[in-house]
Amino acid sequence: MTIGVVGAGAFGTSLAISIARSGAPVVLWARDEATVKSIQETRTNAARLPNIQIPENVVATSDLSDLTDDVVLLSVPMQRLREVLNNAPSLQGKTLVACCKGIELTTGLGPVAVISDCMPSATPAILTGPSFASDIAKGLPTALTLACSDAQAGLALQQQLRAPNLRIYRTTDTIGAELGGALKNVIAIACGASDGAGLGDSARASVMTRGFAEINRMALKLGALPDTLAGLSGFGDLTLTCTSDQSRNYQFGHALGREVPFDVAITVEGAATARATLEKARKLNIEMPITESVVALLDQKLKVREAMTQLLARPAKEE
Numbered sequence: 001m002t003i004g005v006v007g008a009g010a011f012g013t014s015l016a017i018s019i020a021r022s023g024a025p026v027v028l029w030a031r032d033e034a035t036v037k038s039i040q041e042t043r044t045n046a047a048r049l050p051n052i053q054i055p056e057n058v059v060a061t062s063d064l065s066d067l068t069d070d071v072v073l074l075s076v077p078m079q080r081l082r083e084v085l086n087n088a089p090s091l092q093g094k095t096l097v098a099c100c101k102g103i104e105l106t107t108g109l110g111p112v113a114v115i116s117d118c119m120p121s122a123t124p125a126i127l128t129g130p131s132f133a134s135d136i137a138k139g140l141p142t143a144l145t146l147a148c149s150d151a152q153a154g155l156a157l158q159q160q161l162r163a164p165n166l167r168i169y170r171t172t173d174t175i176g177a178e179l180g181g182a183l184k185n186v187i188a189i190a191c192g193a194s195d196g197a198g199l200g201d202s203a204r205a206s207v208m209t210r211g212f213a214e215i216n217r218m219a220l221k222l223g224a225l226p227d228t229l230a231g232l233s234g235f236g237d238l239t240l241t242c243t244s245d246q247s248r249n250y251q252f253g254h255a256l257g258r259e260v261p262f263d264v265a266i267t268v269e270g271a272a273t274a275r276a277t278l279e280k281a282r283k284l285n286i287e288m289p290i291t292e293s294v295v296a297l298l299d300q301k302l303k304v305r306e307a308m309t310q311l312l313a314r315p316a317k318e319e
Contacts, residue, residue: 001160002027004072006084008035008060009267010048010133011099012075017137018163020055027067028060036060052137064088071095071160073127074115077267078102078182081111085118092119095153097146097161098126101181101237102269103276110178112147123153126174127161128181129232130240132247136165143167145233147177169232176228179219183291184238185270186277187211189253190290191242193297196257197304207290208242210311214288218277221284256297257304271298289314 001024005016008030016028030036038046039060043053061067064087072091076084078100085091096119098111109117115124125148136142146161146168148154154170161168171177190211194203215238216229228234241247249270255262262268274294281288293307302310 001071002069003160004067004069005029005075006064006067006072006088007031007075007099008039008045008048009075010045011131011136012073013045013049013054014052014133014137015073015075015099015127016058017049017052017054018139018166019161020058021139021165022163024057024160026058027069028058029064029067030060030062033062036062049133049137052134065090067091069094071097071157073097073099073161074111075099078111078269079105079272081114082118085115091122093121094119095123095125095157097157098124099128100269101128101185102273103182103280105272105276108276108280110175110182112149112174112178123148123150124174125154125157126177126181127168128177128237130236132240132244134246139165141165141167143169143232143236145177145228145231146170147174147228147233148172149174171225171228171231173225173228175222176219176224177233179222179224180215180229180231180234181237182269182273183215183218183277184211184234184241185249185268186274186291186294187215187238188241188247188249189256189268189270189274189294189297192247192250192253192255193257193294193304194253194308195250196254197308198257199304199308203308204242208238211242211290212238214290217286218281218284218288221286253294259303270294274298 006029016026020026112124129144158170252268296302
């Protein structure tokens with residue numbers, strides 16, 4: 001069975017490589033012809049995953065209509081997901097697996113909900129969890145969560161997406177998987193900012209822990225299951241993203257903390273997600289002080305040490 005992958009960034013390419021190594025043919029869509037040409041001629045994606053060989057059973061294309069497969073992974077930035085779907089009518093009726101993490105700024109929806117909104121006849125799912133593209137591409141062991149509200153479709157996907165280095169756990173809790181993956185990026189920005197400002201390891205641990213409490217407050221209110229949030233797509237992804245220099249959200253926060261410029265070409269999902277989350281939290285009357293501080297940092301209304309002072313000055317309460 002052929003698997004389609006939309007998005008030839010680092011993560012989409014790494015998934016295509018991993019699935020292809022299991023023997024399945026893969027069709028990989030790239031937005032620009034230069035990437036397609038690079039893959040066809042050199043069997044590498046030099047711009048995103050240099051020095052990693054792409055198996056011969058990965059076919060690159062820049063035409064979305066070439067994705068005739070029943071299962072298609074969507075590895076595009078969250079804020080571009082709707083645009084891509086609206087330009088791909090051929091994906092109607094397929095099983096579409098979101099491989100992006102975030103909340104749409106204009107609607108407050110997560111990736112599964114955006115798929116359902118744009119493609120009512122599709123079966124939506126999400127693949128998420130603690131993972132870096134380079135680790136997957138190198139064949140290093142990685143465990144992920146596959147969430148699909150259709151239990152039978154989720155079971156089939158678990159088998160179809162298996163690879164030697166990927167262990168996939170399944171759940172029907174798409175809300176928990178979506179929100180765990182999205183909100184941890186906001187907390188990663190806060191942790192990076194704390195480290196960038198030189199506030200120390202203890203401060204980062206506090207931000208992570210209280211950030212996890214914020215994630216739970218919102219996610220449980222919206223119907224997520226506690227076990228999902230304590231699993232790979234919640235606590236697992238939070239741990240990885242908040243403690244590794246490979247995390248783009250952590251890197252971005254680190255630059256904020258050091259008050260130095262950050263490469264605008266690098267996608268930082270947590271920035272838009274922080275704004276969307278804060279708006280949703282205010283509507284739901286949920287306290288999310290770390291998220292609020294991140295938005296204030298983004299808007300240059302606070303510096304990191306000022307934000308930490310405000311957080312420490314909050315009224316004392318039970319944990």
